Amino acid sequence: FLAACEGKPDPWIDLLLKDTPTPETVSEVELGLLHKDAWSCVSTSDALMLRFPEYRELRDKARSEYTQEDFLALKAWFEIAWFDPDFLRSAVVMPNGWVVDLSDILDEHADGTFWLAQPITEELCNRLVAEEYKIMANVIPIHQQLLYHADTGEGQIEVLTTPFYHPILPLIVNTELARENQPFDSLPDPPYQFSMDAFDQVAKAVKFYTDVFGIPPLGMWPGEGSVAEDVVPMFVDNGIRWIATGQGVLGNSNPSGQAHWYAYKVDGDSQMGTGGSTDDELAIVFRDDGLSNAIGFRFQGMTGEEATASFMNDVYAQAPSLGEPDRLLTVIMDGENAWENYVRDHDAKNFLHTLYRTLEDAYDAGEVITVTGSEYIMGNAARNVPAHPVTEMSELEPLSAGSWIDGTFGIWVGEPEENVAWGCLLKTRQDLERSGLPRPNPLADPPADTGSDAYKIYMAWEEMYAAEGSDWFWWFGSDMITPANDDTPFDRGFRAHLAGVYSFMRQVNPSIEEFICPVIIQESGKTPLGPFTTPPQIDGAF
Numbered sequence: 001f002l003a004a005c006e007g008k009p010d011p012w013i014d015l016l017l018k019d020t021p022t023p024e025t026v027s028e029v030e031l032g033l034l035h036k037d038a039w040s041c042v043s044t045s046d047a048l049m050l051r052f053p054e055y056r057e058l059r060d061k062a063r064s065e066y067t068q069e070d071f072l073a074l075k076a077w078f079e080i081a082w083f084d085p086d087f088l089r090s091a092v093v094m095p096n097g098w099v100v101d102l103s104d105i106l107d108e109h110a111d112g113t114f115w116l117a118q119p120i121t122e123e124l125c126n127r128l129v130a131e132e133y134k135i136m137a138n139v140i141p142i143h144q145q146l147l148y149h150a151d152t153g154e155g156q157i158e159v160l161t162t163p164f165y166h167p168i169l170p171l172i173v174n175t176e177l178a179r180e181n182q183p184f185d186s187l188p189d190p191p192y193q194f195s196m197d198a199f200d201q202v203a204k205a206v207k208f209y210t211d212v213f214g215i216p217p218l219g220m221w222p223g224e225g226s227v228a229e230d231v232v233p234m235f236v237d238n239g240i241r242w243i244a245t246g247q248g249v250l251g252n253s254n255p256s257g258q259a260h261w262y263a264y265k266v267d268g269d270s271q272m273g274t275g276g277s278t279d280d281e282l283a284i285v286f287r288d289d290g291l292s293n294a295i296g297f298r299f300q301g302m303t304g305e306e307a308t309a310s311f312m313n314d315v316y317a318q319a320p321s322l323g324e325p326d327r328l329l330t331v332i333m334d335g336e337n338a339w340e341n342y343v344r345d346h347d348a349k350n351f352l353h354t355l356y357r358t359l360e361d362a363y364d365a366g367e368v369i370t371v372t373g374s375e376y377i378m379g380n381a382a383r384n385v386p387a388h389p390v391t392e393m394s395e396l397e398p399l400s401a402g403s404w405i406d407g408t409f410g411i412w413v414g415e416p417e418e419n420v421a422w423g424c425l426l427k428t429r430q431d432l433e434r435s436g437l438p439r440p441n442p443l444a445d446p447p448a449d450t451g452s453d454a455y456k457i458y459m460a461w462e463e464m465y466a467a468e469g470s471d472w473f474w475w476f477g478s479d480m481i482t483p484a485n486d487d488t489p490f491d492r493g494f495r496a497h498l499a500g501v502y503s504f505m506r507q508v509n510p511s512i513e514e515f516i517c518p519v520i521i522q523e524s525g526k527t528p529l530g531p532f533t534t535p536p537q538i539d540g541a542f
Contacts, residue, residue, distance in 0.1 A: 012041075016079065016125040020072040034074050035063055038484030041078035045340045047300070048081055052114055055081060076120045079128045080105065085346050087131070088114060095141040098134045112346060140212060148372050150218060153380040158372030160219040160244075164204035165469040168412050170228035170401050172198040172468055175422060177228050177401040178409040181252060185414030188422035194429060196439070197468060199234045203442035204465070206238045218242065218374045223470050224411075225249070225287070225332075225404030232282055232399065233268040241390070242283040242373045244332060248407025250286045252400035260286040261318055261327035263376065265393040272397045283377055283390045287332040287404060290314060295331065296338045304350030308358050315368060326386075328376060332404070412470060415477030417520050421494060424517035425467055428498045432464055435505050435512055456504045463500035476520060491521040 006014050015033050026034070035042045042059045049056040055077040058070060066074075083102060086092055091101035105124070106114040118124070148155035163169050170177045174193040178185070202220070209217045218241045222231070225245035235243055247260050258264070268280035291314055299307035320327050342348040362368035371385055379387030402408050412418060437457045446462075447455040472494035474480055475487040482490075495517045502514040 012075070012078065013129055015075050016129050019122060020068055020075065020125075022068040023066060023071075026071065034071055035066070038482065038486075041074040043483075044078060044081050047343045048340045050343070051085075051112065051346055052077060052081055054116060072122070072125070073120050076125050076128065079125075079132070080114075083131075085349060087135075094134060094138040095145055096138055098138070100131050100134050102131060144213060147213060147215075148375065149215070150374040150378050153375070153382050158219060158374055159209075159213065159217070160221050160373075161205045161209040161217045162221050162223055163198070163201035164208065165201060165465050166223040166471065167198070167201050167465075167468045168224060168226045168403065168409055168470045168473070169198050169201065169222055169231045169234070170226055171409055171413055172201065173228070173230050175413055177230060178413050180401045181408040182410055182414050185410065186416075186419065187413060188419045188426070190426065192422050192426050192429070195230070195234075197429075197465065198231060199237070200439075200442040201465060201468070202234045202238045202240070206240075207443050219244070219372075221332075226402070226409065226470075227284070227399060228401035229266070229270065229398040230401075232266050233280060236268060236280050236282050240282065242285065242377060244285045244287065244330060244373070245402075246287045246332070246404025246407065247289050248404065249400050249402045250396075252402055252407050253396045254398055254400075255396075258394070258396070259327075260288060261329055262325075263328055263388060263393055265390050265395045266397070266399045267395070270398065272395060274391075278391045281390045283373070283388075283393060284396070284399070285328060285330045285373060288318075288329045291329060292331050292333045296333050299348075299351060300338070300341045301343055302345070302351075304345050304348070304352075304354045307345070307348075307351045308354040311355060312358055312362070319367075328371075411479060412473035415479065417476040417478075418473055420518075420520050421473060421476050424495075424498060424515075424520075427515050428467065428501050428517070429464060431512070431515060432460060432501055432505065435460075435509065437461070437505060437508060453508050456507045460501050460504035460508075463497050463504060467494060467497035467501070487521045491519065494520070 002014065002017055011029075011033055015030065021027070021030055028036075033040055037043075044055070044059075046056075049059060054073075058073055058077065061070065080088070080102070087100050088102050088106050089108060090103050091099050093099055105117060107117045108114050143157070143159050146156045148158045171192065173195045175188045175191040176193070178187055205220070206216055216239050218239070220235060220240045220243050222243055222245065227243065227245045227249060242263070250258055250260055250264075263283045263285045266282050266284050267275065267278075269275035274281075291311065294311060294314065295307075299310065302310070315329060318327060318329060339348045342351065345351050359368060359370055363370065366384075369383065369385060371380075371383075375383070375385055377388055377390060379385050400407065403411070405411055413422065437460055440458050440461050446458050449455055472490055475482065475490040481487060498515075498517045502512065505512045506514065
């Protein structure tokens with residue numbers, strides 16, 4: 001694996017598989033991964049480390065005293081701590097028949113802490129990679145197994161997708177759309193406006209999803225919940241029946257003062273009512289901020305039982321009165337962020353199991369029915385879920401342009417660094433347009449011949465779509481700073497994609513003049529590393 005893939009998939013995988021360095025032979029890159037970087041083998045949350053006292057003790061040891069044995073233990077503990085505790089306690093059979101079992105590595109004590117049951121060795125580190133591979137290889141099969149099929153009403157979960165490279169879709173359509181809720185911010189001039197790219201981002205996601213699951217998606221989470229009236233047709237034309245965003249968008253939409261516990265109708269025209277057709281309609285649901293944020297933040301210090309009681313109390317407090325229409329409470333959260341910080345409940349396992357059992361009891365009592373978005377819209381008689389046709393929903397007209405973060409796009413546009421980046425993106429996109437290289441069919445597979453002009457044209461556009469992704473712009477500006485206080489890796493990634501556009505264009509037509517996007521994020525000052533063979537002259541000049 002190392003011979004074929006070292007340096008490509010994940011630096012911690014390389015660290016696990018390679019022989020552990022000594023303090024004398026360790027490289028700066030390895031030291032960064034082990035303990036010096038903001039993201040390293042010691043950056044695991046303290047709540048999670050409390051479960052592994054030997055790991056925590058190693059983290060708190062003086063770094064200057066780390067030995068080769070400590071380096072070996074660090075890289076192993078970092079992996080062990082991130083396994084779901086089910087894998088640490090007993091054998092788990094995966095959908096494809098493989099078994100993941102780390103119970104021989106650790107002993108669990110009555111207080112919920114785990115202690116080593118065998119020494120950490122290079123062989124164990126290698127085995128951890130194999131066990132991780134088994135789990136990752138089963139992620140899609142698990143979702144395929146549980147997938148809800150709206151036509152039959154069978155299955156448990158509805159898997160959504162997101163526009164392919166996770167752009168802020170309305171800003172790809174027109175950065176001026178941000179002005180609605182950011183009237184005093186300086187926006188890119190001229191604006192970035194390529195609605196066909198926004199359409200392709202949605203279409204490519206639908207194709208990828210269909211290739212994986214064998215059926216097209218009916219729901220979509222727009223990147224960062226970013227919506228606008230102008231992007232509704234792009235979802236509808238690609239077969240999407242419902243989307244989701246945050247309460248801030250609902251508060252800014254018309255009519256104002258609407259409750260978040262209903263699904264609403266939006267359509268592609270600019271007038272209240274059908275406008276003569278219902279073919280352009282789409283359902284939109286809005287996040288219950290209270291319920292969602294409670295899981296992400298408020299429940300972290302509670303037991304599973306306490307958190308479940310609090311959650312259900314919040315749900316019942318929003319129940320309709322007798323004779324009122326049913327209500328839809330939508331919980332939306334970053335699923336990877338919460339669980340590691342649950343102090344009294346390892347990985348929030350007890351909370352999740354208790355919550356699901358309680359919801360099952362509430363369903364049996366006819367009080368609460370858990371639904372997927374498509375099940376809510378289309379109905380499911382077998383589960384006593386009535387249909388809620390989109391055409392009968394109350395209409396929002398217009399739908400406000402904003403994201404689930406404050407109902408604006410301020411994280412991605414409006415600051416000087418962000419606007420420079422949008423300018424570089426615009427220049428590159430205009431050059432691609434002027435090149436005459438045809439825009440690929442978003443539903444087509446990449447050409448098989450990687451040496452052909454068709455493949456290079458495909459890749460030039462692919463690099464362009466990748467540069468339109470949201471995460472580059474997330475880190476531009478002063479509003480978001482990485483834990484390392486160094487956003488330059490995202491700057492380099494963004495400019496690398498822009499350079500990739502020109503690289504592939506020039507392979508087809510060498511006469512195309514390359515534009516080099518300037519450095520957008522200046523690197524923070526760093527302490528010089530000696531020894532210095534020539535003393536520096538301090539003269540006040542760069």
